[in-house]
Amino acid sequence: MSAKDYYEKDFYSELGVPKTASAAEIKKAYRKLARDLHPDKNPGNTQAEEKFKAVSEAYDVLSDDAKRKEYDEARDLLASGAFRGFGGGAGPGGGGNPFGGGAGGINLDDLLRNAGGGAGGGGAGGFSDIFSGLFNRGGGAGGATGNPRASRARKGSDLETEVRISFTDAVNGVSVPLNLTERGTCPTCHGVGAKPGTSPRTCPICQGTGLTTRNQGSFAFSEPCANCHGTGSIIDDPCPTCHGERTVLTTRRLTTRIPAGVSDGQRIRLAGKGEPGPGGGPAGDLYVVVHVTAHDLFGRSGDNLTLTVPVTFPELALGTDLQVPTLSGSVRLRVPAGTASGRKFRVKGAGVTRKATTGDLIVTVEVQVPQRLSAEAKKALEEFAAASTADPRPGITAALADRGSGGAS
Structure with a gap:
């Protein structure tokens, strides 16, 4: 793959995000595409598998700040045409070299390597550093030929997967199996x-340098x-399994504690x-996104559990004892006479335990209004109603009376 081929490979377009996208926007776009294109969801669909590979490659570069910076620099340098047409015209140093070089010209690697590096040359790693980092990411033959740039250890890519658990398991914690599809040796x-x-x-x-x-x-x-x-090497008889790519999509199973x-x-x-990290580098991290299935009875607000209990009007008017469930059993709740509909009661310590703190059950x-009434009811x-003399809405009654008298006058 030539440099032109590579920089025309638009990773931002693969993920459907603009070049100015934030890390969070890139991650969100990748998660949606990876979920839709995952091989487990599209068995036998080679087009989806290839798209999944492309999306994964794009995310591998754009999710890493250093790789993204290298990629953007490479695209900007090549696409700008900044290195075309310097052979003609007189420069400050004469001889058609705008940088004053000798007859042999300037090697761009040396120019970039020493840019900002002072006399010691400790600045940028050079144009070839950008491309060796991008193109030899797969760990080609550079290590075998003694190329220190290609063989240096790098941290492996981060992975992300999703798991769905029940509401009760989310509150109590649970061990879950994970099946990860990734590229492996x-x-x-x-x-x-x-x-x-x-x-x-x-x-x-290239004599093995790539x-x-x-x-x-x-x-x-x-x-x-x-x-x-x-890659620095030529494969005349490719492996029948990976077809010379050196890696294959594999499924890894592990169990983790939520x-x-x-x-x-x-x-x-x-x-x-x-x-795993290329060149013996450390492995990347795995991020598990947890989705919790809603409970039939309970809700959650922070570390507190919530529960709505339907009651009758007589129970609120006369008072009652309610037996209400918790996630681990039940409790008796005293409702005093004259309780208003919508009132909240707190059951201490019956909520979510997290980091040595325990929430409550709210x-x-x-009041549950019956849809049908018997003749007796x-x-x-x-x-x-006939025996009730108290006005349930005195404020509204007074306001209406004032408006009525004002209108009459």
Whole structure:
């Protein structure tokens, strides 16, 4: 893959986000696409699998600040055409070199490597650093040829998965199995890419470095070798399992503990459970997004559980004892006479326990109005209404009376 091929690969378009998208927006877009395109959801759909790979590759770059910065710089440098046309015209140093170089011209690697690095050359890693970091991410032959840039250890990519648990399990905590689909080392060729019994040969064009130097006017700059696609090696007889890609989609199963008190939508970080790091680097992290199924009776507000209990008007008017459920049993609740509909009662310590704190159960009593009345009940209510002399809405009655008298005058 040439540099031009790579920078025309628009990772932002793959995820459907603008270049100015925040990390949160990128993550949200990836999660939706990965969920829709996941191989487990689209068995046998090669188009969805390829799209899933593309989306994963895009997220791998854009979710990492360092990789994203390298990618953006590479696209901006190449797309701007800033390195075209420097061979002609007189420059300050003469000889058609605008930077005053000698007859041999300027090597762009040296120019970028020393930019901002002072005499010691400790500045940017050079244009080839940008592309070696991007194109040799798969750990090609660079390590075997002694290229320290290609073989350096890097942290593996972070992974994200989702799990759905019950309301009770969210409150109490639960251990859940996770099936992760990820790219792993091919089990047939053990990451070599060649058919067992054979081995790759060093690319004769780049001599195993994965990079070639191209002259353009007075400048020379490095780009991934088109012959070996930046891997530094040629595979004449590809592995029948991975077809020379060195990695395959694998399923990994692990069990993790979801802590008590987890909330719906909460992300749990499992350090070191992501993809293995290239070059022997540390593994990335695994983020588990927890979805909690709603309960038939209980709701939740922070660490408090909520429960609405329907009651009759006589129970509120005369008072009653209610037996109400909790997640672990039941409690008796005293409702005093004259209680208003909508009043809340607190049952201490019957809520969610999280980080050594325990919430309460908030019980709301609400009058249940019957849809149908028997003749006896209707007669009893009519007698009750006739015997009731108290006005339930004195403020409204007074306001209406004032308006009536004002209108009469």
